[in-house]
Amino acid sequence: MTTDSDTVVRLADYRAPAWRITHVALEFELGATSTRVTSTLRLVAQPGQPAPPLRLDGEDLELLDIALDGRTLGPGEYTLDASGLTLTAAPSACELRTTARIHPQRNTRLEGLYLSRGALFTQCEAEGFRRITWFIDRPDVSAVYDVTLIADRARFPVLLSNGDRVAAGELDGGRHFARWHDPHPKPSYLFALVAGDLARLSAPFTTMQGRTVEVNVWADRADVARCEYALGAVLRAMQWDERRFGRAYDLAVFNVVAAQDFTMGAMENKGLNIFNARYILADADTATDDDFIAIESVIGHEYFHNWSGNRVTLRDWFQLSLKEGLTVFRDQEFTADLHSRGLKRIEDARLLRSRQFVEDAGPLSHPVRPPSYREINNFYTATVYEKGAELVRMLHTLLGETGFRRGLDLYFERHDGGAATVEDLVAAMDESSGRDLTQFLHWWEQPGTPRIEAQARFDAVSGEYTLTLRQHGSDPDHPLHIPLALAFYDANGRRIDTHPEVDADYRPGLIELRQREHTLRLRGLTQPPLPAFLQGLSAPVRLDFDYAPEQLARLVQVETDPLTRWQALQQLARTAILPGAQRRVALDALLRAQSILLDDPRADAAFVAACLALPDFWDLGAQLERIDVDALWAAREATLDALAIDQTERLRERHLQLTARAAGGLEGDSASARRLRNLCLARLARVEREGERAVAQYHGANTLTDRLAALQTLLHAGFAQADEVLQDFAARHRGDALVVDRWLGALVTAPRAGTLDTVATIVRGPFWQPTNPNRVRAVLGSFVRSNVPAFHRADGAGYALFFELLPALDSINPQVASRHLALLENWRRLDDGRRRLLDAHFDALQTRLTSRDSRETLARLRGADPD
Known part of the structure; x- marks a missing residue:
C-alpha cells in the first residue's frame, strides 16, 4: 500500500500484509532541531509461505544504525530509497532495530514529528508515521507499543504518549524520561507524542x-x-x-x-x-x-x-468513512441529545447542501468509498464525512434505535482489536436485525447526489391521489435502498393517517424505495393532500416536486418537523432567487412566511434565525448548469434587500426585545437570542443609513459573539465607524492568535470588489503566516469561499492573487494547499469569461506544484481520471 508520485492505489488491488508487527518499542531522544528515534519491531511473516522481502515505509529519515536479530547489517543487506527500506532476506520471525535522525523544526508539512511554539507534536494520520521511523505504515497492521521519551527537562518538562505512563525519572545532564505503555494494539496512524512546557486542567471520571x-486537558x-x-x-x-x-x-x-x-x-x-x-x-x-x-x-x-476508529480500525484507507462517517453520526447525536435536535438537523442539512451536494455537483465528486487515489489526504472530504454520516443515519432510520444499537454492539464485539470494512458494519446490522441490507451497500459505491422525482395526480371524481416516485442515480442498473420519510396534510392542516396503498415496504411515515419507480395511492379524499417529504432529512437526496409557492408557505405552518419547515423556506427562497416564472409569487410567499415567524413570540429564536437565513450562494449555484456569478449574486442580494425593507419594523422590534436575553451567559436561551438578534442587526444594516445600532451593540457586548457580529456588520455594510471599531477590536485581542484570525476573516469577507486590496495588503504584511494553517484558512480560505464579489472579480485579479500564493503554500504544507485549491470545485460551471481565466491559471500552475496532494487535486479539477 505504499505510494509514490506516479502510483495509483486501487481498492481492487488490496492484499493482506505480507508481514505483521506484534510489538513496537520506540525510544525518542527529543530535540527541536534534531531527534533520534530508535525503533525495535517484532515482525512475523504471513504463515504458510516463505518469508517475502520485508518492505518498510519511510520518508525524510536519516539512517544511523540498523540491526536484525541483534546483528548490525551491512550496506549490501538492505536497500534505502526515498520512500522506504527493503530487506531482501529476513527470517519469518525476527526483530529489526533501526535508529534514525529527524528534524522537527524543519517540518512545515506538520506530518510526523514537528515543532510548534516551542513544543513538539505529532500528526500521523494518514501516512505521517513513516516520517518518524521505518514501518509498515498501513491501517491493517496493529501492534502493542512501548514508548520511551527522553528530553531536556527545562525545555520539555511534560512528556506524553499513548496509553498509560508506567515509569518516569531523572537522567544526567538535566534530562528526564517518561515511559508509556499502550496495551491496546493500534495501527501506526494512531501513534502520538507531545513534549513541551505545558499546563493542564484535570478531573476524575468514573x-x-x-x-x-484521570482526564487532563493540556495547553500553553x-x-x-x-x-x-x-x-x-x-x-x-x-x-x-x-x-x-x-x-x-x-x-x-x-x-x-x-x-x-x-x-x-x-x-x-x-x-x-x-x-x-x-x-x-x-x-x-x-x-x-x-x-x-x-x-x-x-x-x-x-x-x-x-471505539469507532481505534478499538475497531480500518482494513485500508478506502474504508475511511467507516470510522469518520460513523463517528460524525455519533457526534451529531451527541450534540442533538445535549441541545436542540431540530436545530442540529437543520445545521447538518445546511452543511450537507452547501458543501457536500456542491462537491457532488463538480469535478471533485467521488463515492463515499472511492475506488482509487493517488494521495489519501485528498479524500478527507465532505463526501466521506458528512455524506458518510448520512449513510449511517439511514441505517439507524431503517432499523430504529434498538435495532441499530444491537447491530453496532455486534460490530464492536466481532471486530474489537481488528481492522474492518464497510461490508463488516452492514453485515452486523444485517445479521442482528434479520434484514437483507445487501442493496444498501450501493450507497458507498455511487458518486453524486441521487435525485427523487415525485409526481402527483388527483382524480376528483374517484377521490384517488396517486404519487409516483422515481429515483435517478449515477448507476441505472443498481437502484439505491432509500428510506423516504413522508406525510400528507389535509386542507385544515391535519395529518392524514390513512394507510396508503404502496408497492414497497412501508411503515407509518416511512417508505423504503428499492426500485427505480414506486407508486403510492390514497383513496377516499375530497381534495388533493399536501405532501411533506424527507422529514428529518431521511436520506441525502434532492427531491423534485412541483410545489406551488403557496403550498411551501403552508408547509411552514402545518409541519411539526423543524427541518421540513426550514427546507420549505429554503425552497421558497431558491424559487424567489433563481430564474423562473414563479419568482415574484415565491418572494411574496417568503415575505409572509418569514414575517409570521418573526411575529411568533413562542418560536425558538435560533430556529427563527435559521429559517430567515437564505441558501448559500454555492448551494444556489449547484442547481444551475451555468453560474452567472454577477447575476446570481445580484439576485440573492436583491432578495435580502427586499426582505429587509419589508421587515424593517419587525426586525427593529425583535432586535430590541432580545437585548436582555442576549446579554445572558452561555446557556442555550441566551445563545439562541444572540443568534436571532445578530441576524436582525445584519439585515437592518441594509436599510439604515448609519451604523449607530451596531456601534452601540459593539460597545455594550459582553460576549465575543455580539462584539464580532457588530464589527462584521459595520465592516460589511461599509459604515463610517468601521475603522474605529476595527482598531478597538485589534487592540483588545492583539495577543490572541485565534481571535486575530476572526478579525482578519471579517476584513477579507467584506463583500465588495475593493476588498481584494485589503487581502493583498494582509498577505504581504506581518499578519500573514503561511506556516500556520489556521491563519491561512482565516485569510485565504475565507476570502476564496465567502467573498464572491472580490475573489470572482470579472477582471481576474482575485484569481491572480490566489494563484500567486498557492505554489509557496504547496511547498510549505501540501495538505493546506490542496484543500484551498479544491475550493475551486465549481469552476467548470462558471460563466465563460471566468472559466477561461481559471483555465489559463491551471495551465500555468501545472509546472509550479511540487506535492502529490496538489497535483492530484489539480488533475481532478481539470477532469483527469486518477487511473
Missing part, C-alpha cells in the same frame, strides 16, 4: 465499570485557564457514550492537548488526542456561541473514535 480515569501555560469548557465537554462525551452506546473508556488516563499549529481540526490518537487550539480554548471574551458548540462536538467526535 466509568460504568467503576474504574477511575498562558492559555490553560481557557480549557475549562473543553474539560467539561470531555466529561460529557465520556458519560454520553456510556449511556447512549454502552462504550466505556479503557485506560487509566485520557490526555487532550491543544496545538496552535495543526493542519486538521483534531486527531483521535489512542489515549492522547491532539487538537487544533481553536477547538479547545474558549471563554466568553474569545470564543463565539458557535465556537462553544463546535468545541463540544469536535471533542466528542475525537473521543468517540476510541
Whole structure:
C-alpha cells in the first residue's frame, strides 16, 4: 500500500500484509532541531509461505544504525530509497532495530514529528508515521507499543504518549524520561507524542465499570485557564457514550492537548488526542456561541473514535468513512441529545447542501468509498464525512434505535482489536436485525447526489391521489435502498393517517424505495393532500416536486418537523432567487412566511434565525448548469434587500426585545437570542443609513459573539465607524492568535470588489503566516469561499492573487494547499469569461506544484481520471 508520485492505489488491488508487527518499542531522544528515534519491531511473516522481502515505509529519515536479530547489517543487506527500506532476506520471525535522525523544526508539512511554539507534536494520520521511523505504515497492521521519551527537562518538562505512563525519572545532564505503555494494539496512524512546557486542567471520571480515569486537558501555560469548557465537554462525551452506546473508556488516563499549529481540526490518537487550539480554548471574551458548540462536538467526535476508529480500525484507507462517517453520526447525536435536535438537523442539512451536494455537483465528486487515489489526504472530504454520516443515519432510520444499537454492539464485539470494512458494519446490522441490507451497500459505491422525482395526480371524481416516485442515480442498473420519510396534510392542516396503498415496504411515515419507480395511492379524499417529504432529512437526496409557492408557505405552518419547515423556506427562497416564472409569487410567499415567524413570540429564536437565513450562494449555484456569478449574486442580494425593507419594523422590534436575553451567559436561551438578534442587526444594516445600532451593540457586548457580529456588520455594510471599531477590536485581542484570525476573516469577507486590496495588503504584511494553517484558512480560505464579489472579480485579479500564493503554500504544507485549491470545485460551471481565466491559471500552475496532494487535486479539477 505504499505510494509514490506516479502510483495509483486501487481498492481492487488490496492484499493482506505480507508481514505483521506484534510489538513496537520506540525510544525518542527529543530535540527541536534534531531527534533520534530508535525503533525495535517484532515482525512475523504471513504463515504458510516463505518469508517475502520485508518492505518498510519511510520518508525524510536519516539512517544511523540498523540491526536484525541483534546483528548490525551491512550496506549490501538492505536497500534505502526515498520512500522506504527493503530487506531482501529476513527470517519469518525476527526483530529489526533501526535508529534514525529527524528534524522537527524543519517540518512545515506538520506530518510526523514537528515543532510548534516551542513544543513538539505529532500528526500521523494518514501516512505521517513513516516520517518518524521505518514501518509498515498501513491501517491493517496493529501492534502493542512501548514508548520511551527522553528530553531536556527545562525545555520539555511534560512528556506524553499513548496509553498509560508506567515509569518516569531523572537522567544526567538535566534530562528526564517518561515511559508509556499502550496495551491496546493500534495501527501506526494512531501513534502520538507531545513534549513541551505545558499546563493542564484535570478531573476524575468514573466509568460504568467503576474504574477511575484521570482526564487532563493540556495547553500553553498562558492559555490553560481557557480549557475549562473543553474539560467539561470531555466529561460529557465520556458519560454520553456510556449511556447512549454502552462504550466505556479503557485506560487509566485520557490526555487532550491543544496545538496552535495543526493542519486538521483534531486527531483521535489512542489515549492522547491532539487538537487544533481553536477547538479547545474558549471563554466568553474569545470564543463565539458557535465556537462553544463546535468545541463540544469536535471533542466528542475525537473521543468517540476510541471505539469507532481505534478499538475497531480500518482494513485500508478506502474504508475511511467507516470510522469518520460513523463517528460524525455519533457526534451529531451527541450534540442533538445535549441541545436542540431540530436545530442540529437543520445545521447538518445546511452543511450537507452547501458543501457536500456542491462537491457532488463538480469535478471533485467521488463515492463515499472511492475506488482509487493517488494521495489519501485528498479524500478527507465532505463526501466521506458528512455524506458518510448520512449513510449511517439511514441505517439507524431503517432499523430504529434498538435495532441499530444491537447491530453496532455486534460490530464492536466481532471486530474489537481488528481492522474492518464497510461490508463488516452492514453485515452486523444485517445479521442482528434479520434484514437483507445487501442493496444498501450501493450507497458507498455511487458518486453524486441521487435525485427523487415525485409526481402527483388527483382524480376528483374517484377521490384517488396517486404519487409516483422515481429515483435517478449515477448507476441505472443498481437502484439505491432509500428510506423516504413522508406525510400528507389535509386542507385544515391535519395529518392524514390513512394507510396508503404502496408497492414497497412501508411503515407509518416511512417508505423504503428499492426500485427505480414506486407508486403510492390514497383513496377516499375530497381534495388533493399536501405532501411533506424527507422529514428529518431521511436520506441525502434532492427531491423534485412541483410545489406551488403557496403550498411551501403552508408547509411552514402545518409541519411539526423543524427541518421540513426550514427546507420549505429554503425552497421558497431558491424559487424567489433563481430564474423562473414563479419568482415574484415565491418572494411574496417568503415575505409572509418569514414575517409570521418573526411575529411568533413562542418560536425558538435560533430556529427563527435559521429559517430567515437564505441558501448559500454555492448551494444556489449547484442547481444551475451555468453560474452567472454577477447575476446570481445580484439576485440573492436583491432578495435580502427586499426582505429587509419589508421587515424593517419587525426586525427593529425583535432586535430590541432580545437585548436582555442576549446579554445572558452561555446557556442555550441566551445563545439562541444572540443568534436571532445578530441576524436582525445584519439585515437592518441594509436599510439604515448609519451604523449607530451596531456601534452601540459593539460597545455594550459582553460576549465575543455580539462584539464580532457588530464589527462584521459595520465592516460589511461599509459604515463610517468601521475603522474605529476595527482598531478597538485589534487592540483588545492583539495577543490572541485565534481571535486575530476572526478579525482578519471579517476584513477579507467584506463583500465588495475593493476588498481584494485589503487581502493583498494582509498577505504581504506581518499578519500573514503561511506556516500556520489556521491563519491561512482565516485569510485565504475565507476570502476564496465567502467573498464572491472580490475573489470572482470579472477582471481576474482575485484569481491572480490566489494563484500567486498557492505554489509557496504547496511547498510549505501540501495538505493546506490542496484543500484551498479544491475550493475551486465549481469552476467548470462558471460563466465563460471566468472559466477561461481559471483555465489559463491551471495551465500555468501545472509546472509550479511540487506535492502529490496538489497535483492530484489539480488533475481532478481539470477532469483527469486518477487511473
